[in-house]
Amino acid sequence: MKNKPFVPQLVYIEPRALEYPLGVTLKKKFEDMGLEIRETTSHNQVRNIPGDTDFQKYRNAKSTLVIGVRKTLKFDSSKPSAEYAIPFATGCMGHCHYCYLQTTMGSKPYIRTYVNVEEILDQAQQYMEERAPLITRFEASCTSDIVGIDHLTHTLKHAIEYFGQSELGRLRFVTKFHHVDHLLDAKHNGRTRFRFSVNADYVIKYFEPGTSPLDLRIDAARKVAEAGYPLGFIVAPIYIHEGWQEGYRELFEKLDAALPQSARDDITFELIQHRFTKPAKRVIEKNYPKTKLEMNEEERRYKWGRYGIGKYIYSKEEEHALRESLESDIDTYFPNAKIEYFT
Numbered sequence: 001m002k003n004k005p006f007v008p009q010l011v012y013i014e015p016r017a018l019e020y021p022l023g024v025t026l027k028k029k030f031e032d033m034g035l036e037i038r039e040t041t042s043h044n045q046v047r048n049i050p051g052d053t054d055f056q057k058y059r060n061a062k063s064t065l066v067i068g069v070r071k072t073l074k075f076d077s078s079k080p081s082a083e084y085a086i087p088f089a090t091g092c093m094g095h096c097h098y099c100y101l102q103t104t105m106g107s108k109p110y111i112r113t114y115v116n117v118e119e120i121l122d123q124a125q126q127y128m129e130e131r132a133p134l135i136t137r138f139e140a141s142c143t144s145d146i147v148g149i150d151h152l153t154h155t156l157k158h159a160i161e162y163f164g165q166s167e168l169g170r171l172r173f174v175t176k177f178h179h180v181d182h183l184l185d186a187k188h189n190g191r192t193r194f195r196f197s198v199n200a201d202y203v204i205k206y207f208e209p210g211t212s213p214l215d216l217r218i219d220a221a222r223k224v225a226e227a228g229y230p231l232g233f234i235v236a237p238i239y240i241h242e243g244w245q246e247g248y249r250e251l252f253e254k255l256d257a258a259l260p261q262s263a264r265d266d267i268t269f270e271l272i273q274h275r276f277t278k279p280a281k282r283v284i285e286k287n288y289p290k291t292k293l294e295m296n297e298e299e300r301r302y303k304w305g306r307y308g309i310g311k312y313i314y315s316k317e318e319e320h321a322l323r324e325s326l327e328s329d330i331d332t333y334f335p336n337a338k339i340e341y342f343t
């Protein structure tokens with residue numbers, strides 16, 4: 001578990017990033033911190049990440065920060081949580097064994113932060129105008145744990161204040177990190193939903209190295225609620241293990257004990273059962289060869305997916321038991337909460 005905020009071991013910068021004020025600020029900041037800064041022609045092909053083996057390179061990449069300019073300003077969709085994914089960053093310093101970034105980011109597991117924030121926000125504005133008068137939700141954590149690096153960049157803080165001023169836009173993101181203090185005074189105007197990813201102790205202990213301990217995440221959630229943000233929790237992956245029912249019940253008990261009354265009438269839960277694909281299983285076994293994560297195809301139900309890559313989820317009976325148990329706990333401890341989906 002990680003209590004200290006992330007500091008990169010190595011920083012790469014695209015020369016074009018220095019055409020933006022944030023690029024200049026970050027370069028100076030990392031120079032003052034005494035970090036090694038290298039140049040890269042493109043954030044898409046960073047070469048020479050140290051390490052003799054793929055295993056070492058993977059680990060070093062996850063503590064490497066690349067400062068770049070986001071060229072693709074077409075946003076992906078982000079169902080079911082939002083209409084669009086807003087791309088402020090890619091990659092994460094966490095080492096969650098089940099993390100899907102391992103497959104989606106393939107050979108580029110390093111962390112990228114994009115300095116052309118105004119261009120990204122202008123694009124968001126265009127999407128909002130296209131959908132007007134409907135509200136448009138933007139998810140900022142589809143390809144990274146944005147809170148985990150925001151103490152360095154403050155991009156998220158800027159975006160929270162931007163959406164705070166916007167009539168038709170809403171921002172949302174989720175994190176496993178507790179370094180939220182700089183976001184507490186952001187003028188969010190209730191238009192950002194601040195979510196934390198939480199889980200039973202067993203899952204956090206065995207599968208989420210490099211992220212904040214649960215108690216610190218919950219304490220951060222309390223602070224965020226006290227700062228007036230709409231709050232939410234993603235329980236994912238919901239994972240069957242010995243004593244899972246008690247494990248999840250204890251989680252909700254802890255949340256109940258920590259959260260102020262004021263937060264409880266506008267609180268959301270998103271529930272996602274554990275799933276894996278065959279390609280994900282291969283890459284997880286390579287990156288985390290000693291993992292205890294059970295990925296036994298015979299014990300799962302196969303669900304067809306996009307691009308012909310199906311996923312393995314729990315059997316109907318198990319899924320039903322998980323859903324019933326967690327929904328009943330939420331109903332007990334947070335009767336006014338909204339369960340957005342179980343998938």
Ligand code: SF4
Nearest residue numbers: 092094095096099145
């Ligand atoms: S914190 Fe989130 S994004 Fe980072 S490794 Fe864990 S699951 Fe992946």
